[in-house]
Amino acid sequence: MYRQAKNGILMIEILPDKCDFCGCCVGVCPEDAIELKEAAIRIIDPLCTNCSKCVWACPIEVILFNKNGVKL
Amino acid sequence: MKSEYDIVVVGAGPAGSVAAKYAASQGVSVLVLEKDRDVGYPVRCGEAVSKDRLAEFVEPDKKWICAEVDKFSFIAPNGNEVVLKFDQQGYVLERRIFDYELAKQASEAGAEILTRAYVNGLLFNNDKVTGVKYEYRGEQKEVNAKIVIAADGVESRVGRWAGLKTHVDFRDMECCVQYTVSNIKDINNETCYFYFGKNVAPSGYLWIFPKGNNTANIGLGISGLEGKKKSALSFLNEFMAEHYPDASVLTSIAGGVPCSITLEKISVQGIMLAGDAARQVNPLSGGGIASGMLGGSIAGRIAGESIKMNKPEHIFNYDSEWQDRYGKKHEIYDRIKNGIYDFTDEKFNSIADSFLKVPSDKRTLGKLFTTALINKPSLLIDVAKVFIK
Numbered sequence: 401m402y403r404q405a406k407n408g409i410l411m412i413e414i415l416p417d418k419c420d421f422c423g424c425c426v427g428v429c430p431e432d433a434i435e436l437k438e439a440a441i442r443i444i445d446p447l448c449t450n451c452s453k454c455v456w457a458c459p460i461e462v463i464l465f466n467k468n469g470v471k472l
Numbered sequence: 473m474k475s476e477y478d479i480v481v482v483g484a485g486p487a488g489s490v491a492a493k494y495a496a497s498q499g500v501s502v503l504v505l506e507k508d509r510d511v512g513y514p515v516r517c518g519e520a521v522s523k524d525r526l527a528e529f530v531e532p533d534k535k536w537i538c539a540e541v542d543k544f545s546f547i548a549p550n551g552n553e554v555v556l557k558f559d560q561q562g563y564v565l566e567r568r569i570f571d572y573e574l575a576k577q578a579s580e581a582g583a584e585i586l587t588r589a590y591v592n593g594l595l596f597n598n599d600k601v602t603g604v605k606y607e608y609r610g611e612q613k614e615v616n617a618k619i620v621i622a623a624d625g626v627e628s629r630v631g632r633w634a635g636l637k638t639h640v641d642f643r644d645m646e647c648c649v650q651y652t653v654s655n656i657k658d659i660n661n662e663t664c665y666f667y668f669g670k671n672v673a674p675s676g677y678l679w680i681f682p683k684g685n686n687t688a689n690i691g692l693g694i695s696g697l698e699g700k701k702k703s704a705l706s707f708l709n710e711f712m713a714e715h716y717p718d719a720s721v722l723t724s725i726a727g728g729v730p731c732s733i734t735l736e737k738i739s740v741q742g743i744m745l746a747g748d749a750a751r752q753v754n755p756l757s758g759g760g761i762a763s764g765m766l767g768g769s770i771a772g773r774i775a776g777e778s779i780k781m782n783k784p785e786h787i788f789n790y791d792s793e794w795q796d797r798y799g800k801k802h803e804i805y806d807r808i809k810n811g812i813y814d815f816t817d818e819k820f821n822s823i824a825d826s827f828l829k830v831p832s833d834k835r836t837l838g839k840l841f842t843t844a845l846i847n848k849p850s851l852l853i854d855v856a857k858v859f860i861k
Contacts, residue, residue, distance in 0.1 A: 422516055424728025426627035428642040428696060436627060437590050437607075438508050457696040459647040459704035459726040 409469035411450045412443055418462045425454035425463055443470075473584070477503040478779045479772075480604055480617035481583075482591045482630050484511045486761055487747025487768035488623030489574035490529055494772030495621075496582035500779045503615060504578060505589040505606055512571030516727035517761065518650060518689055519565045520664055520681045525762035526563065529769060530577070536570035537563050538683040541664050546840070548824035549669030549817035556835040562664065564681045564689070565761070574765075594620065594633045594743075600784075601634055601742030619775045619787060620743045623768060626728045628749040634740055638749065642696030644732040646676050646758055649704045650691025651712065653719035657686055667692075668820045673707060674698045675813055676758075687722070693729055693758060695813075731755040733806045734799045738767075739790045746771040752798070756805035763798055770794055804854045811851045812844060836860075 414425075414434075419441050426434045433447035434454065455463045481492045484506035496502040508514070520541070526532070542561045546554045579585055586608070593605035595614060603616035622630035628638035659665065665680040672678050678692035690712070694704050704726075712719065730751050738750040746752070747764035754763055770793050778786035815823075823844045830839060838859035845851045 420724075420726040422726040422728060423625060423627040424645060424647055424726065426629065427640050427728045427730055428645050430639050432629060432632050432639075435592075438588070453642045453696065456700040457642050457645050457647050457728065459649045459699070459728070461703045461705060 410443065410445050410448055411466050411469055412448055412452065412454065413464045413466040413470045414441055414443060415462050415464070416441055418460065420460060420462070422459070424457050424459060428453045428457040473503075473586070474501070476603075476616040477501045478617065479503075479619045479621060479775050480505065480615055481621045481623060482604065483507075483623035483625055483747070483749070484575050484585060484587070485571060485623060485625060485747060485764065486574055487749070487752070487764035487771075488621070489571065489578045490765045490768035491621045491623060491746050491772035491775070492578035492583040492585075493574070493581045494769045495776040496578060498773075498776035498780060499582070500776050502578075502583040503617070504575070504583055504585045505591055505604070506585065506587045507590040509588050510568075510572075511575040511585070511587060512568040514725060515567040515723075516725055517567050518679050518681055518691055518758075519567050519683075520679075521563055521565060521759065521761045523561045523563060525766070529765045530574065532563070533573065536566045536573060538566050539564040539661050539681075541662050541682065543660070543663040544837070545663050545665045546824070547665065547667045548820045549671065550821045550824075552821065552824040552828065554824050554827050554835070554840070555663070556837065556840065558837060564664075564683055566683075591624070591630060594630065599741055601740075604630075618742070618779055618784070621746055621768075621771050621775060622743060622749050623746045623764075625748045626730055628745070628751075631735070631743070631745045631749060634743045636735060636737060636740065636745070638735060638745070638751070640728075640730040640732055640751065644730060644755070645696045646693035646729040646731050647696055647699045647704045648691055648693040648727045648729055649708045650689055650725050650727070651708065651719075651721045652683065652687060652689050652723040653716065653721055654685075654687045655719050656680075656688045656690075656716060659688060667711075668815075669817050671817075672711060678708075678711060690716070690719075729753055729758045729760065731758055731809065733803050734794065737791065738794060739787045742784070744771045744775060744787055744790055750794075752794070752802070754805055755802055756809045763802075766798060767794060770797065801858060804858050807854050808841065808845070808851055808858075811848050815844075
């Protein structure tokens with residue numbers, strides 16, 4: 401898997417302060433790795449493969465690929 | 473609140489509320505769980521809908537109609553405009569009131585509605601879904617149900633938990649942003665405007681839908697594939713700066729529209745999917761209000777019948793009934809969408825130029841798509857099936 405090739409570190413970062421909680425990222429996530437409540441969002445770390453589809457699909461640039469890895 | 477219902481509906485959008493109404497009106501017990509604190513808010517929609525298709529479900533009411541439209545205006549990348557009157561008139565809705573009204577109708581039919589109830593799992597007995605887990609005001613709860621109707625929108629997680637592959641290919645996801653703006657003076661209140669072109673909304677379109685009193689919804693959708701290069705938000709901000717630098721933004725929203733064919737399976741043991749969650753959006757237009765309500769109505773009716781007949785397997789008839797009503801049509805729309813997906817600006821310009829030579833009384837949507845796809849004979853048959861009566 402892609403994630404393993406990158407030392408297994410989570411690299412997808414959501415900026416919650418900028419998020420509109422629209423669910424577009426959740427809809428494209430092949431791993432069901434995003435949890436979205438009314439006004440809260442998080443990546444479910446063990447499920448995410450860093451595939452980046454959510455990064456591309458986010459209409460408002462809230463999800464980033466952070467090549468240094470995300471500190472949880 | 474009871475601990476067990478015949479039917480639990482997840483999501484109080486149009487699909488969920490209509491499903492609840494059609495089920496509850498048969499006398500079975502129905503609970504609707506909505507994650508947000510308000511039904512109908514925040515709105516994630518362009519709010520335009522065809523009059524005829526709405527009429528099947530709800531009496532028109534001025535309180536949720538912002539504008540009545542009867543013309544399309546298509547604007548090519550070079551600025552040339554093609555206007556056509558359509559036979560079926562349409563509405564631009566006030567969704568926050570519209571959705572609220574549908575939920576009210578569901579409750580009048582006997583359904584219970586609970587907001588701020590976030591569904592986060594399913595209950596199973598062997599392989600059959602027997603209820604849902606949800607969080608309500610910080611507490612984890614459970615409710616049993618004979619049938620769960622998942623109308624949880626674009627996210628469609630409930631279906632995944634039941635083993636369905638509901639995620640949308642990111643190329644088919646239209647990633648949208650929309651501003652509701654005031655001080656828009658140069659638009660016609662009976663016209664829906666659509667802008668095309670790679671600088672405006674590649675593999676999608678930009679819309680301006682009038683909402684009356686110099687206000688309008690201005691939004692656009694681009695494919696996730698395009699979003700890889702540049703975000704929907706950047707495209708919209710550039711359009712606004714160029715065309716409406718003085719507009720005041722009253723609301724700003726993001727959203728995803730799954731523009732694909734319907735899921736292969738929309739019912740499994742104890743669970744049915746409806747609306748965006750079932751991918752029942754018209755993949756060509758991205759319109760999902762009417763088709764979501766239709767999907768919800770079929771799901772709700774069949775779920776109610778299944779309970780009353782005590783025949784759990786009756787819910788599997790939902791798939792074929794949806795396919796016959798709109799599913800197959802959406803496959804045609806999807807082929808047309810794929811046919812125009814990669815059109816260049818030059819192509820859009822030449823379509824507009826050719827179409828402007830058509831006498832105005834002969835301009836129809838069918839004729840427009842025929843002009844657009846004249847070099848793709850196999851798709852002309854599809855155009856004839858859905859646009860030419």
